[in-house]
Amino acid sequence: DDDLRTLAAAIAAETAQWQAAPLVPGATTAAAWADVTDPADRRRVVGRWQAADAATVERALANAVAAQPAWNATPAASRAAILEHAADVMEQQMPKFIAMCTREAGKTVVDGVAEVREAVDFLRYYAGEARRQFGAQALPGPTGESNVLQLEGRGVFVCISPWNFPLAIFCGQVAAALAAGNSVIAKPAEQTNLVAHAAVKLLHEAGIPETVLQLLPGDGASVGAALTSDPRVAGVAFTGSTATARAINRALAARDASIGVLIAETGGQNALIADSSSLPEQVVKDAIGSAFTSAGQRCSAARVLFVQDDIADKVVDMLAGAMAELVVGDPGQLSTDVGPVIDADALGLLEDHAGEMAGCRLVAQAALPDEAAHGTFFAPRAWEIDSIGRLERENFGPALHVVRWKASELDQVVDAINATGFGLTLGIHSRIDETVERIVSRAKVGNIYVNRNQIGAVVGVQPFGGQGLSGTGPKAGGPHYLPRFATEKTVTINTTAAGGNASLLTLGD
Numbered sequence: 001d002d003d004l005r006t007l008a009a010a011i012a013a014e015t016a017q018w019q020a021a022p023l024v025p026g027a028t029t030a031a032a033w034a035d036v037t038d039p040a041d042r043r044r045v046v047g048r049w050q051a052a053d054a055a056t057v058e059r060a061l062a063n064a065v066a067a068q069p070a071w072n073a074t075p076a077a078s079r080a081a082i083l084e085h086a087a088d089v090m091e092q093q094m095p096k097f098i099a100m101c102t103r104e105a106g107k108t109v110v111d112g113v114a115e116v117r118e119a120v121d122f123l124r125y126y127a128g129e130a131r132r133q134f135g136a137q138a139l140p141g142p143t144g145e146s147n148v149l150q151l152e153g154r155g156v157f158v159c160i161s162p163w164n165f166p167l168a169i170f171c172g173q174v175a176a177a178l179a180a181g182n183s184v185i186a187k188p189a190e191q192t193n194l195v196a197h198a199a200v201k202l203l204h205e206a207g208i209p210e211t212v213l214q215l216l217p218g219d220g221a222s223v224g225a226a227l228t229s230d231p232r233v234a235g236v237a238f239t240g241s242t243a244t245a246r247a248i249n250r251a252l253a254a255r256d257a258s259i260g261v262l263i264a265e266t267g268g269q270n271a272l273i274a275d276s277s278s279l280p281e282q283v284v285k286d287a288i289g290s291a292f293t294s295a296g297q298r299c300s301a302a303r304v305l306f307v308q309d310d311i312a313d314k315v316v317d318m319l320a321g322a323m324a325e326l327v328v329g330d331p332g333q334l335s336t337d338v339g340p341v342i343d344a345d346a347l348g349l350l351e352d353h354a355g356e357m358a359g360c361r362l363v364a365q366a367a368l369p370d371e372a373a374h375g376t377f378f379a380p381r382a383w384e385i386d387s388i389g390r391l392e393r394e395n396f397g398p399a400l401h402v403v404r405w406k407a408s409e410l411d412q413v414v415d416a417i418n419a420t421g422f423g424l425t426l427g428i429h430s431r432i433d434e435t436v437e438r439i440v441s442r443a444k445v446g447n448i449y450v451n452r453n454q455i456g457a458v459v460g461v462q463p464f465g466g467q468g469l470s471g472t473g474p475k476a477g478g479p480h481y482l483p484r485f486a487t488e489k490t491v492t493i494n495t496t497a498a499g500g501n502a503s504l505l506t507l508g509d
C-alpha cells in the first residue's frame, strides 16, 4: 500500500501537456490540432493531437514497404533484443505511462499499474516467442536433400488498437507484428493517441527504425479505411467492435491485388454461472470485480450473472449491498473503485441502455459524487432480467444483469449464452466437479474461469481471445499468436549438387 501511495504521488506529479502527431518520416501534416480532455473532468485539457492527412497515409505506406525487407532480414534475436530493451525502459517510466492512462483514458491507478505491467509482459513475451519460433527448423527428408521451414514477416502490418487498453493492447499488437519481421503502421483509437504516441517514441528510442514503426492518428473512416483498402497492407491486427472487424474484413477482401489476413479480438456478452453449491460471498465479490473493474470497459467483463434460484435472493441482496459501497469518482484517487467511461458517446449508449431496462427490476445503483457532473460518469447499475437474449448489444460499461435459473435448466443456460453468438469469457462458480465439466464442455467461449473473477488474463499464462462474434483468434499472449503475423517459407536444397550449397543450411538463423 505504501508502494501504491508513492506511485500515486509520482503519478499526480505528471502534469505535462502531452502531444500526439503522425510519426511518419518525410511527411508533414498540416491538419488542425484537437484538444484531449480528461474523462474525469472535461474542463481539464491534458494534451492535443493531430490526425494524419491523406498524403501522410500514402507516405507511411511507401515508407513501410521500403523498410520491411531489411527489418525482416534482421535476425529475430536482434528484433527481440530491441523489444526487451523497450520493456525495461517502459518499466522504469511506469509513473508517466500510468498518468497518461489515468488522464487520457480515465483508468484508476490500480488499473494503470496492471496496464503498464501487461504492456511490458507483451513486449517480453513476443520477443521470447520470436527467439523460440523464428529460427529455421530443419525437417526430416531423403538423403541428399535438406528441407528447412522458416517463418518470416508478411510485409506491412496495420495495428488498429482500442482505447480500453491504450498501452497494453497497443504494445501487444505492435510487438507481435514487429517481432515477426513486419513493418508496422499503428492507428490507435482516436480517444487515446497520447499514450500510443509515447509508446512509439519509446520503441524508436529503444532501436526500432522510424520507418519500421510509424504512427497514424486519425479516425476509422478516413485513416483506417485508407489503410485497410490498400493492397500494400498484408495484414491487420484489430481489437474493437465486431462491426468494425466485419468492415475491415470486407475491405481486405475487396482488394484485387492482395488477400490479407485479419487477426481480430472483438466483443463479448460474457456470463457468470453460479449454482447453488457456490459461496454467495465469493460469487458477489467476483461478479462485482468482473463487472465493474475498469468501469466495465473490458471485453472480458461479466455482463450477465446467472444465479441458481435457491441462492438467488441471498446473492441479489448481497450484490445490492456491495454495490452501494462502490466508490465512483476521480481515478487518480487510490480510494476510487470505478472511474469515468471513455467519452460522451459511450455514456450516451449506457444511458440509452438504462432507458431500455426501465421495465426491469433495478437491483442496485451506485452513487455518483457531485464532481462527477464534470466528467463522463455512469453510475454502476444491476438489473434483473428474464433472459440473456433480451440484451440486444454488448453494453460496454458498468452494467450488470442478473438472470435466475432452476436446477433442470443448466444446459439451456449454456445454450442461451452460446446463442448470443459471442464467445469470449465465462465465469463458473460451483463446487460440483460434474457441473463445472458439463459447462466447460458445452460452452462455446474462449476463456473460462472457475471460482474466481473472469478478467485480467495474464500474458503467457492465460492466452486470451474468443470465438464466434468475439474474434478470429489466435489468442493474444499465447504461443499461436506470433506465427499468425508471419508467412512460412519452405526451402528445399539438393545437397548433392556441385558446390553442395551447404552454407545455405543456416538460412534464417
Ligand code: UN1
Pocket (backbone or CB within 6 Å): 162, 164, 165, 239, 297, 298, 299, 300, 301, 454, 455, 456, 457, 458, 464
Ligand atoms: C479487452 O478488454 O479488450 O483479460 C481485453 C483481461 C485483459 C484483456 C481484456 N487481459 O481482462
